[in-house]
Every structure is written in C-alpha cells, then in structure tokens.
Amino acid sequence: FLWSWREGHRHFAWGLAIGYKITGLGGGAPDKSSAQVEVWAQADSGADNAVRAEVRTSSAEMGQGLPAVLAACTAEELGIPIDCVNVLLGDTDYCPDGGPTTASRQTFVSGNAARHAARTVAQQLAPVAAGILQCEIDDLRFTDSQVSAGDKSVSLAEVIRHATDSSIPLEAEYEYWAPKTQPLGTGGDMHFAFGFCAQAVLCEIDTRTGEVHVRKVIAAHDVGRAINPLTLEGQIEGGIVMCIGYALSEHFIQEQGMPWTSVMARYKMPGIKHTPKIISHIVEHQTSTGPYGAKGVGELPSIPTSAAITNAIYRATGVRIRSLPVDQDELLRAMRSGAKEVELGWGHTEPIPAVTLGGEE
Numbered sequence: 001f002l003w004s005w006r007e008g009h010r011h012f013a014w015g016l017a018i019g020y021k022i023t024g025l026g027g028g029a030p031d032k033s034s035a036q037v038e039v040w041a042q043a044d045s046g047a048d049n050a051v052r053a054e055v056r057t058s059s060a061e062m063g064q065g066l067p068a069v070l071a072a073c074t075a076e077e078l079g080i081p082i083d084c085v086n087v088l089l090g091d092t093d094y095c096p097d098g099g100p101t102t103a104s105r106q107t108f109v110s111g112n113a114a115r116h117a118a119r120t121v122a123q124q125l126a127p128v129a130a131g132i133l134q135c136e137i138d139d140l141r142f143t144d145s146q147v148s149a150g151d152k153s154v155s156l157a158e159v160i161r162h163a164t165d166s167s168i169p170l171e172a173e174y175e176y177w178a179p180k181t182q183p184l185g186t187g188g189d190m191h192f193a194f195g196f197c198a199q200a201v202l203c204e205i206d207t208r209t210g211e212v213h214v215r216k217v218i219a220a221h222d223v224g225r226a227i228n229p230l231t232l233e234g235q236i237e238g239g240i241v242m243c244i245g246y247a248l249s250e251h252f253i254q255e256q257g258m259p260w261t262s263v264m265a266r267y268k269m270p271g272i273k274h275t276p277k278i279i280s281h282i283v284e285h286q287t288s289t290g291p292y293g294a295k296g297v298g299e300l301p302s303i304p305t306s307a308a309i310t311n312a313i314y315r316a317t318g319v320r321i322r323s324l325p326v327d328q329d330e331l332l333r334a335m336r337s338g339a340k341e342v343e344l345g346w347g348h349t350e351p352i353p354a355v356t357l358g359g360e361e
Contacts, residue, residue, distance in 0.1 A: 004315050011205045012215075015312030016198070019303035023193035023296035024105045024178050028186075031105065031178040033059065034096035035113035037074055037121050038171035041157040041164075050157035051145055053078055054086040055117070059098030059110045061089050063238070064298045065231030069107050070114045072227050073291050077118035079142035080156065096173055104296025105178075107227065108193060111291035113176035120172035128168060129159045179289050193287045195300045196222040199240070202276075203312035210332025212313060214244050214276045217305070222283040224295035229282065232297065237278050239301030245270040247306035251325050253347040260347075323352055 004013035025031045035057040042050055055074045061067055067087040075082040088095060098110045122142050130137045135149035146153045163170060182188035202216040217240055226232050249268040253260040261267050286293025310321040319334045323345035330342045343351050 009207045011207060011316040012202065013205075013312045013316035014200055014202050015308040015310065015315060016200045017304035017307035017311060018196070018198045019300070019307075020194050020196045021104055021296070021300040021303055022191040023103070023108050023195065023290075024181070024191060025103050026181045026191035028181055028183040031099070031109060031181075031192075032175060033057065033098045033106075033109035033113045034173060034175040035070070035098065035110060035117045036094075036096055036171060036173040037078075037114065037117040039078065039121055039125075039160055040170060041160040049081070049084050050155065051078070051080050051160060052084050052086070053080060053118070053121075054088055055114045056088040056091070056095040057098035057110050057113065058090055058092055058095040059106050060101040062101055063235075064101070064106065065228060065235055066101075066106050066110065068228040068231045069111050069291075069294075073111050073115040074118040076292070077115055077122055077142070078156070079122075079147075080145050084145075096175075104195070104298040104300065106296070106298070107294050108290050108296050109176055109178050111227070111294060112178075112289075113174050115291050116176055117172050117174035120174055121170065124169055124172065125156075125159050125163055128163045128166065129154060132159065132162065193224070193290060193295045195224070195295045195297055196283075196285075197300050197304060199304045199308045201305065201308035201312050203309060203316065205313060205316045205331075207317075207332075207335060210328040210330075210335065212248055212309070212326060212328055212331070214248075214274070214309060216277045216279070217308075218279045218281075219301065220281040220283055221297060221300060222285045222295070223297045223300075224287045224290050225284050225293035226282050227292065227294050232282065233280055235297060236280050236301040239299070240278055240305050241270050241275050243302040243305035244274060244276075244309070246302070246324065247309045248325055248328075249274075251345065251347045323348060 037055050039053045055070045070087050071082050071085040074085045126137045126140050129147040132154050133149045133152045139149040141148045145156050147159055179192040184190050198220050200218045204213045204215050287295050314320050317335050320341040322341055322343045325346045327346040334342050
C-alpha cells in the first residue's frame with residue numbers, strides 16, 4: 001500500500017479523517033416526537049395487500065429518507081409489507097408534532113414514535129385476534145399479514161374487520177420522549193446517541209495548475225442499524241459529495257458587506273463529473289434506545305470529508321491548508337515557492353483570527 005505517489009506532473013495521496021456526530025438536541029433540551037398510525041382492511045384485495053396502514057407526523061422530509069424509515073418501522077410492528085404503508089408528513093390538520101428536522105434526530109425520535117404507535121395499534125387488535133384463535137394474547141405474533149399463535153393463524157384483514165364491527169379503535173397516537181440529557185459539565189449524558197465514521201480520500205493534485213481532484217473515497221459509518229440500506233447508502237454518498245463541494249468549490253463571498261455570490265453561476269456545487277468512486281461500509285453497532293438499534297446519520301457523512309481531503313493535499317504537496325474552500329491558485333503558488341501552508345480560503349480577504357484556548361493569552 002502506498003500513501004502517496006507521483007505520475008508525471010500529477011501527485012496522488014491518501015488522506016484519512018475520523019468524526020462523530022451526536023443524535024438529538026441534547027444538552028438538557030426536551031426532545032420528543034409524536035406519530036399517529038391507522039390501519040384498515042381493503043375489500044377485494046389479495047392477501048398480501050388486504051391491509052393498509054398510514055403513519056402521520058409533521059416532521060419534515062429534506063431528502064434524508066424519513067418516509068422510508070417511518071414506513072419500515074410501522075410495517076415491522078404490524079407484520080405487513082412496507083409497500084402497504086402510506087406516510088403523511090407535514091399536514092398539520094392531521095399530523096401530530098414531530099419536532100424539528102435537525103440534529104440527526106428524526107430516525108431516532110420519529111422512528112420510535114411510529115414504532116410505538118404501530119405497536120399500540122397491534123395491542124388494540126390483539127384481544128380480537130386472541131378471541132378468534134382461542135389463545136392467550138402473549139402467544140400472538142403479527143407477521144406476513146397474519147396473526148399467528150402456534151400452528152393457528154388468521155389474516156390481519158379479518159382481525160381488523162372484526163375489530164371494526166366491535167368498534168375497537170384502529171388508530172393510535174404515541175408521543176415519544178427521547179432519553180433525558182444534561183447540560184455540559186453538570187454530570188450525566190449530554191447526548192443519548194453518537195454516530196461514528198472514518199473516511200479515506202484519494203486526491204490527485206496537478207502540479208502545473210494546483211487543481212485538486214477527488215478520485216476515490218472509502219468510508220465506514222456506524223449507523224446503529226440500517227433501517228433502509230438503499231436510502232442510507234444514498235444519504236452517505238450525498239453527504240460525501242456535498243462536503244467535496246464544501247472543501248473545494250462552494251463559497252458565499254461578500255464584498256464590502258454586499259453578496260458577490262448573488263447567482264448560482266457564482267456558487268459552484270459539485271456535479272456528477274466531480275463525483276469520485278465511493279466505497280461505503282455500513283457498521284451496525286446498535287444503540288439500545290434507538291428504533292431497532294438505529295442512530296441518526298443525517299449529518300455524519302459530511303463531517304470528516306474536508307479534513308481527509310486537506311490531509312491528502314498535505315501528504316502530496318507538504319502544504320497545509322488552513323481555510324476552506326481550498327484556494328487552488330494559492331496552493332500552486334505555495335508549491336512553487338516552498339511555502340508550508342495556505343492561510344486564506346478561496347474568496348477570503350482576511351486571515352482567520354487567532355484562537356486561544358482556556359483563556360490563555
């Protein structure tokens with residue numbers, strides 16, 4: 001294995017960075033979410049889709065894959081296919097409060113709320129199923145659109161029809177409160193879950209122009225439990241590409257207090273041609289209080305990428321980058337002059353102010 005090598009005017013190097021991200025508001029802030037689940041039986045439907053469910057919460061979907069998570073949690077508790085679960089978000093006429101979409105919290109808190117709401121519905125239906133099967137409630141299992149006890153079973157659709165005839169509620173709402181946290185320095189847990197990640201980035205630096213290209217990213221993310229692996233992979237890849245833009249091209253520039261970046265043509269976001277090969281490894285170190293062990297992962301993938309990129313640049317050129325996005329013209333000048341660092345990011349006119357820790361001068 002080579003950490004760095006040269007091919008003519010191109011220098012290649014790997015950079016490594018690790019990171020972590022908290023889940024939830026933390027710091028003693030109350031953190032909760034509510035979800036509502038309703039089920040019904042459809043007439044003239046096949047056995048696989050005779051039962052439908054809807055999960056409702058006002059939580060916002062911003063591309064993080066929340067509908068798939070809520071549908072999966074609901075389907076798991078009711079024992080029905082995920083395709084039979086509809087997700088309604090943000091309609092405040094019908095949806096209970098899911099809290100803010102921030103702090104990588106929605107999978108944890110709203111996922112738990114949906115899970116408990118669906119479980120409550122199943123508990124409301126359990127006495128009906130036990131009466132039909134002539135068994136104890138504790139012996140019941142909700143799986144494959146059936147309710148089973150030993151070698152006896154009845155379709156969930158039939159149980160729902162009996163419940164409807166008996167005026168038994170077919171919906172439930174659950175308010176989930178996340179584990180209590182404490183402010184920093186007061187003892188106890190400041191956050192109730194942490195995600196961890198490591199990323200290795202292969203960069204190519206053109207010594208003639210200073211241009212930096214990210215060629216490959218190998219990433220490992222501890223997500224607790226991958227509730228929907230496909231959308232999880234997409235979220236990780238999207239976070240990495242977003243952070244490539246943060247490190248190399250995206251910058252909101254102001255001149256004399258006025259925005260220079262006033263149109264998207266002046267704000268260069270990475271496109272498909274800037275997207276490297278991404279090899280993603282999912283680590284499932286479950287947390288006891290998350291839905292099926294899941295943690296939040298919304299912001300985790302975009303934390304270490306820029307550090308890994310600048311570490312790769314340093315390994316390839318000997319120049320340490322002190323500000324982002326990387327000023328690749330300044331990087332070229334530093335390589336030619338033998339300078340050891342680049343202090344200003346692209347578009348910056350003033351250096352980063354000195355920072356002292358612990359009140360030291």
